[in-house]
Amino acid sequence: MSSENAIPSLDGFVNEMKKYLEIYKNNISPDIIENEFQPRVAGREITWKERKDLIKQFTDLINQVEIGLNLIKSNSNVKEAFLKTNETFYNYYLNQGKPDSRWRLFQIAFFLSSIKSVVEKKDLDIVNVLHVDTGGGKSEAYFALVVFASFYERITGKEEGVSAIVKFPLRMLSIQQLERVSSIIIHAEEIRKKYNDIFKGSPFSLGYYVGSDDEFPDLYIKVRKNLYDETKNLKSSAPISKIISKCPLCPQDSKGNIRLIDDEKGKRIIHKCDKCGGEYYIYQSDREVFRWRPTVVVSTVDKWAGLSQQRRVRSLLGGNGSMCPKGHGFIPSGDKCEDKDEEYFECENIGENKKNHTEPILSIQDEMHLLREGFGTISAHFEGLIETIVEETSNHKLKHIAMSATLNGTKKQIEELYNKKYFVIPGRCPEGAGSPNDFFFEKKEGPKRIIYGLKPNLRDNHYASLRTLLHFAEFIIRSQKELNIDSNSFCSKYDIIGSSEAQELINQYLIPLTYHIKKQDAYDMGHLEDAVVGDRLKTHFNGSYVKGAVLTGDSSLDDLKKGIDRVREFVNNYDPKIVDKEGLIFEPIYATSVVSHGVDLNELNFMIFQGLPYSTSEYIQALSRVGRKNLGIVLLWFYPNRVRDDSFYRNFDRYHNSLDHEVRPIPINRSSRLGLQQTINSMFCAGIMNYLSNKNGRPIYLKSQVRELTSKDHEELVEFISKTYGKTGLDLNIHDEVEKRINQIINGNDKEKEFFPNILTKSGEPFFRNQSGMRGIQKQLVLELNPRDEAMLKQKEK
Ligand SMILES: [Zn+2]
Ligand SMILES: [Zn+2]
Structure with a gap:
């Protein structure tokens, strides 16, 4: 269309x-x-x-x-x-x-x-x-x-x-x-x-406002440093983008790589195709995102906690300011273009107080x-x-x-x-879903997935998962061999129209996926695969073998991307004759819930669960990794001795028939007192740094600047915070909370140039700290050697 x-x-x-x-x-x-x-x-x-x-x-x-x-x-x-x-x-x-x-x-x-x-x-x-x-x-x-x-x-x-x-x-x-x-x-x-x-206007652009790791750091200079070698010269070939590696504009059969290029003038890193020369504005660091205010900001929920620590975030929400005449992007009203010490450049231009x-x-x-429970409340x-x-x-x-x-x-x-x-x-x-009168969805012939629930008797479900993997691999190899030798009898045995359909079917099941509740179990699959699966395949099937990849919350963006690319490449490059020659090397994926969100591959159709995930919604998410386009086959190995697993094992049918209903209603309480206490400090700091700064047309983030606030400012701040909570009759007196904090900031011995949120944190008062994410404030434990042991250790080293 x-x-x-x-x-x-x-x-x-x-x-x-x-x-x-x-x-x-x-x-x-x-x-x-x-x-x-x-x-x-x-x-x-x-x-x-x-x-x-x-x-x-x-x-x-x-x-x-x-x-x-x-x-x-x-x-x-x-x-x-x-x-x-x-x-x-x-x-x-x-x-x-x-x-x-x-x-x-x-x-x-x-x-x-x-x-x-x-x-x-x-x-x-x-x-x-x-x-x-x-x-x-x-x-x-x-x-x-x-x-x-x-x-x-x-x-x-x-x-x-x-x-x-x-x-x-x-x-x-x-x-x-x-x-x-x-x-x-x-x-x-x-x-x-x-x-x-x-x-x-300016080109459409995209910004990632997500984290603080190497891929998505706070500062432009941190992205930039990957483009230069130790001698501070540009690397001979610029690094390929980890977000989007192949050019979406180049024709499919001759795609260029997208590389990171330093745009010194704009103080930003741009994406550029090394074939067609297309330049794309995709930003990875917080500072670039603030300065270039991308058309679309892709973010994590947690990252918005930054509103209470970072006065430039308001640039993304329509805050006042103007563009730097030197071409560095946007400057919030009354602020300097860039003045951060670690930043690569210093620009003294000041943002004008303009509505834009x-x-x-x-x-x-x-x-x-x-977004539920405590996470939901704080996000709210x-x-x-x-x-x-x-x-x-x-x-x-x-x-x-x-x-x-x-x-x-x-x-x-x-x-x-x-x-x-x-x-x-x-x-x-x-x-009803699946009714012939469903306007939006058609019921597909046959099931989308077949799920088997199993309980191991003598061994644990980890061993059972490995054995399943072995038998699955054996089945695939045998089937492929049968098909290679005599496609007619293979097709009639499985009721398949022709050999190419049969081959297509096998190709759908080449990559098994195992799902583990505990990270360690996923790693252990990798450690034990030889003993249980690989060695046997090697001796019985022309040297066939298994070499899995582990994907957990520890995996970097790069690992995940490689994992996904590997699956696609494996299936694309698969040679059916290999089972007769040197043997087939399986590349299963051993994963935790990290795959449940967004690893969408039609190539994955066989899945083994080691135990039932802790929440039903997670189970639904994980299940839908397989059977997206083709029939998904799932084996769920319950924990033999967990009460919840046992209950689901016994009620297997009923449970699956009402999966969506089993998802627990989501408890969130926007106005719970504990929730309010957890976030009031963040709302206070954000109110000053992002709301009052914008209103007054100048940055307010130091003790001296908080001292200058008028009583009208105080009133407006109270009003602002009440509005963010959105309800009246709160179980917290916002006026008192504001005054307590302002007194703490201006009456202590801290330097006038101190960043005011730090003064609140240092006070040691409960709830005088900002949220760093949406998970609630927890007391931090510092684990380190005590001084005496440290001295002893030094002695021993000598
Ligand atoms: Zn291109
Ligand atoms: Zn500038």
Whole structure:
């Protein structure tokens, strides 16, 4: 759908929805009793009333979709942005050799019903929740909205700044998602350039605001140092990007590598293709992100705790300021361009106090169901903080979009997390999932996965997992040999049409995946693979062998990327004759929950669980690593002596039939006293550094600057903090909390130039410390040798 005829096809889409609505209505007889149960739907019991509610929800969805469609038809800017979004995705898929890609129905419904908020800033107190089974193109759905918002804002006058923030709950972002989102933004920028008479301003760009490790450090200079050798000369070949290594614009069969290039003038690292020369603006360090305010900011939830330590974060939320005349990017009002000692440059230019309308409109939360309990409460306060700052700089709220793997408890979770209402897209089919009348999803023939639950008798489930791996490998080798020798009898034995189909089938199961609850178990697979699996394969099957890779939370981004590339390459380069010659070397993956989020590979279809994961939602996530496109085969080895495993073993069928319902409702309490105590210091510091600094047009981060605050400032700060919490009648007196902290800062013996949050931390007062992430404040334990033992050790060394 790259051209104008995309619009008539949307009319057809809406009409089709309306037809289904009629079917849903007609299938309910007028004399049903609302509170009675209807016949079981997809193995579940629901009342007629619930079914009617689902029809109402479907009606609402049609209305929302129509509003979006009418905007496209009636507003030429919306239409332009929509067509260019379409063109972006068309090119994106075309480059991957998929010219026939089409939007899926739920993606269109989601997209159309969300654009009103971007265009008219309406319904910002409603969170759109996108809920589909994992593996179904939900990322593309929200990427499409992000690209639309970027185009729309450019055509309506915004020339730079952030359009969308995307948040992930985990430290480890999905490497595949990083690659996809980078590729899409690069394609979008190509389109923007092509039509730069209507989409003015700076190039579309992408920033990663995620962590503090080597890949994503705080300072530009830390990314830069990887580009130079010890003698401070540029390395002869620039390093290849770890985010996106192959150029998404080069043709598929001759792709250039994307390398990191130092842009000395802009004090930033840019991505550049070594073949077509395309330059892409993808930022990895915090400082570059603040200075270049990328169109899309991909972040972790935890990273936003930085609002209480770092006064430049407000640049991402529409804060006042101006561009450095020397071309270094954005400077917050009253601040210096760059003055950090370790930073590579010093620039004394000062940001002007100018309003610039560069705030984001979209805030997208991936895997929202993981924001629960303490993590959820603290995140809720920071959500309030982010939104209050955006409201302050822009006079509008954010449109929140959330992805959730479950709808169980979602209403309460949204209320607590965002203080907003919610709207589910596409919503459940009123006639049950898998019904022939399901508008959005088709029931596939046959099962998606076959899951076996097993309990080992005499050995532990670790040994059982290894044995399973062995037998699996033996089966694959034997099958391949049979197929090589006599394809006809192989095909008739397994009821397969022809030898190429048979080969394709084997190829789907070449890479086994094992899942472990404990990191150590994953490592142990690697240590024991020879003894249990490899040695036997070697002696019995022409020297076949096993060489697994371990992926855990310890794995770096690079390891994960390599792991993913290895799987693809293995299957692509697989030679069926190898089993007859020198033997097949299996490359299984031994993993922990790190693979559950975003390792999306159609090549993985056989999985072994060593024990049941601790939470049902994690189990669902992990399960959906296999069986994405092909039939997934799963063996779940329960722990023989754990109560929970035993209970699930006994109720195996029932448990699996109601998996989604088993996901526990998500307890979050936005206004719990302990939660408030945990974050009040962060809100206080962020309020001064990011809110008052912006309001007053100058940075406030030192003791002396806090001393200068007027009583009106104090009042405004109290008001600001109350607003971030979003509820009245809190179990905490914010006015007192503010005054206590201000007194602590200005009355102590600290130097006037001291960074004020440090004064609070040093005070030793409970709850006078900032959150460093969203996990709650814990007392830090310092483990070191005591001085006497240290002296003894020194003695011995001599
Ligand atoms: Zn290229
Ligand atoms: Zn500068």
